[in-house]
Amino acid sequence: MMPRSLLILLLLSIFLLAAPCLADSAVNVFVNDAQGPVGGATVFLQIDGTTHSYMTGPDGTSSVSLPNGTYTIFAQKDGYVQNSVQVESGVSNVTITLVRLYDISGTIVDASTGLPVKSASITITNKATQDYYTGATDSQGVFNVMVPNGYYGLSVRSPDYRLATNDNNGAGYQIQNNALYIGYIPIVLLDDDTGGSEGVKLSTDFPGKTVKANTSVSFDITIKNNGIVDKTYQLAIKEAPKDWDVQFLSGSDEINKVFVESKSSKTFQVKTTPTISGSNTITIMAAAANDNCSLQLFVDTVNETGYGLELYCPDNITLNTGASQNVDVTIKNNGSTKLTNVMLEIPSGGLPGSLTANIITQQLEELDPGETHTFTISVSANSNANQESDKLYLRATSTETKTSQKYVEVNITKSSTWVGIGIAIALIAILAFGFIVWKYSRR
Numbered sequence: 126m127m128p129r130s131l132l133i134l135l136l137l138s139i140f141l142l143a144a145p146c147l148a149d150s151a152v153n154v155f156v157n158d159a160q161g162p163v164g165g166a167t168v169f170l171q172i173d174g175t176t177h178s179y180m181t182g183p184d185g186t187s188s189v190s191l192p193n194g195t196y197t198i199f200a201q202k203d204g205y206v207q208n209s210v211q212v213e214s215g216v217s218n219v220t221i222t223l224v225r226l227y228d229i230s231g232t233i234v235d236a237s238t239g240l241p242v243k244s245a246s247i248t249i250t251n252k253a254t255q256d257y258y259t260g261a262t263d264s265q266g267v268f269n270v271m272v273p274n275g276y277y278g279l280s281v282r283s284p285d286y287r288l289a290t291n292d293n294n295g296a297g298y299q300i301q302n303n304a305l306y307i308g309y310i311p312i313v314l315l316d317d318d319t320g321g322s323e324g325v326k327l328s329t330d331f332p333g334k335t336v337k338a339n340t341s342v343s344f345d346i347t348i349k350n351n352g353i354v355d356k357t358y359q360l361a362i363k364e365a366p367k368d369w370d371v372q373f374l375s376g377s378d379e380i381n382k383v384f385v386e387s388k389s390s391k392t393f394q395v396k397t398t399p400t401i402s403g404s405n406t407i408t409i410m411a412a413a414a415n416d417n418c419s420l421q422l423f424v425d426t427v428n429e430t431g432y433g434l435e436l437y438c439p440d441n442i443t444l445n446t447g448a449s450q451n452v453d454v455t456i457k458n459n460g461s462t463k464l465t466n467v468m469l470e471i472p473s474g475g476l477p478g479s480l481t482a483n484i485i486t487q488q489l490e491e492l493d494p495g496e497t498h499t500f501t502i503s504v505s506a507n508s509n510a511n512q513e514s515d516k517l518y519l520r521a522t523s524t525e526t527k528t529s530q531k532y533v534e535v536n537i538t539k540s541s542t543w544v545g546i547g548i549a550i551a552l553i554a555i556l557a558f559g560f561i562v563w564k565y566s567r568r
Contacts, residue, residue, distance in 0.1 A: 149190045150214045156185045156200045158223045166202040166223065206273065226271035228304040233266045233281055236311035236415050241266025245283035245312070251275045252297045274300050279310070286312045293421045296332040301404060308363055308408060308419050324352030324416040325385075327409065333423035341398045343374075344422050348383055348411055349390035356413040357384045360393075363419060364408035371397040371407060383411065399426040432526040433460025434467075438519055441534035442504065446512075449505035451485070452533060456521045457497040464492045464523040469500040472530055475518030479510035480535060482517060492523070506537045513537055 156166040162185025169178035172192060179187040181200075189198060191214040198219065201207040205223040212219050229249060233242045247268045250257040253275060260270040276297030281289040289312040292298070298307055326349040336342045350356055360373045360381050373380050374394040385391050395409060407422040437455040444450055458464050467489040476482055485501040492498060504517060516532040 149192050150216075152189045152191055152198075152212060152214075152216055153218045154179075154181070154187050154189050154198060154200070155218065155220045156181045156187070156202075156223060157220065158205065158225050160225075161185070163200075163202060163205070163223055166200050166205075168198060168200050168221075170196050170198045172196070204271070224273045226273055227300050227302070228269050229272055229277060229298065229300060229307065230267060230269045230304070231279070231307040232309045233262050233268065233283070234309055234311050235286075236313045239311075239415065242283055242286070242312060245281050245286075248280045248282075249277050250280070252278055252292065272300055274302065276300075279307070281310060281312055283312060286314055289313070293332065294326075294328040296421070296423075298421065299404075299406075299423060305406075306364075307421070308410075309417075311415065311417060324356070325350055325358060325411050325413065325418045327411055327418045327420035329420065329422070332421065333425065335425040335427065336399060338399055338402055338426050341396060342424060343394050343396040345392060346395055346409070346420070347390050347392050348385055350385035350387055352416060353387055355384070355386045356416065357382055358411040358413045358416075361410045361412070362407070363410045364406060365397070366399075366401060366405045366407075368400055369397050369405075369407075371395065371409075373409075395422060397424070399424055402426045432462055432464065432523075433458065434464060434521050434523060434526050434528050435459045436469075436519065436521040436528045436531050438531055438533050441536060443536040443538060444504065444506040445538055446506050446510050447508035449481075449503055452502050452504055454500045454502060454519060455497050456489075456492070456500060458492045458494050460526075461494050462525070463494065464525055465490065467492045467498065467521065467523045469502065470520055470522060472518055472520050475520075475530065475532075477515040477517070479507055479513065479515045479537060480517055481505040481507060504533075504535065506535065510537050512539050 154168050156163045156168065164181055164183040164185055166181045167178055168181060168187045168189060169176055170189065179189055181187045193214050195211065195213045197209050197211050198221065199207060199209040200221040200223060202223065204226050206226060208221050208223055210219050210221050233245045234240060235242055243262055243264045243266060245262045247260045247262065247270055248257055249270045249272055258270050258272050260268050262268045276299055278290065278292030278297060289310065291310060298305060328347050329344050331344065334342050348358060360383060362371050365371050374396055380393060383391055383393060397407065399405065403426060405424045405426060407424065408419055409422065410417060410419045435457045439452060442450060442452060454469055456467060456469065469484055471482060483503045485503055489498050514534060514536050516534055518530045518532045520530050521528045
């Protein structure tokens, strides 16, 4: 039998060898979204049936202690879709990316009475991915469903009412980094034969347009009466950006009502002039008693850049071979926006072989609208240049824009001094030749 002391020593050795394998490892969990770190997120996992939870700091990081093994780490926070990642102990860093959610809301009402419908089931479906999100109306008929960015359709189910669907006439309700209220959605009782919300329908082929700020934009709207009686529909603006003048037009006439016969349709226009940049929504409505319909129009407005740059340079200069001259060139900001890093440059191929050019003042950090600045360029005619006319091309540039190429015509002439010396040398040569002929002809 093994002595007790030896047995204790053997067990202690086994424990010491196994201890490093049983030690927990620290894992840094970084939680983020499309904008950056997500602080205040809950990070949790199960170890041996026990849930362990941690909280991320402002930098989106939390440290998790893992025994040996493979684990699934979850991250969640209100306003985000929960996400997870599978890791093995020994890994130092993991990242879990969350998708932000935004609130899409509306009010469900009875089409015949206008009263709110409570406890109606709401399904919001992403038109591209078919992912769906559910909710229900409260006692005021209001629903709130959290969804990620995308385009969505809506369906409403409630006992004693017909199934109602709406997807903004095929365009989908757009969620883009913001909450959206889609207004009142009327639903019709199963035994209601008047047509109700199914009587009128608004549609447009192009619900989204992009224009420059302060430029008019218009939409062609079709209003269809699917009901069994002729109706006059009142037109109204349910939602529009502040200070936007939104008009209903028939040709050049401004209107506020449209008469539509049963089973017929008419067309009118919605016109506005955007005053602010960004993505904006206009919601219009047509109603006749309890028969009504809404339509969302999207206007993406961009600011007009207003960049303008002009280059002024002399038409021509004259240079003797071997001589140089400073030429002043003026650059003007004739736009409505400040320009940065304004430069004068000689474009590729713009300097002929007969000339040498050096831009003395080459760059200006900023040039305000209406301001001018003079650049100086030293131009030299090479000493071996022929007597000719050549073009020096120039261009003004900035970070935002550039001008077209302009040129200075350089007339190159031979120096009169050198011409005189040449004539003198030629006369001396002629006289010397004549003297030699005269001298030797006497012999």
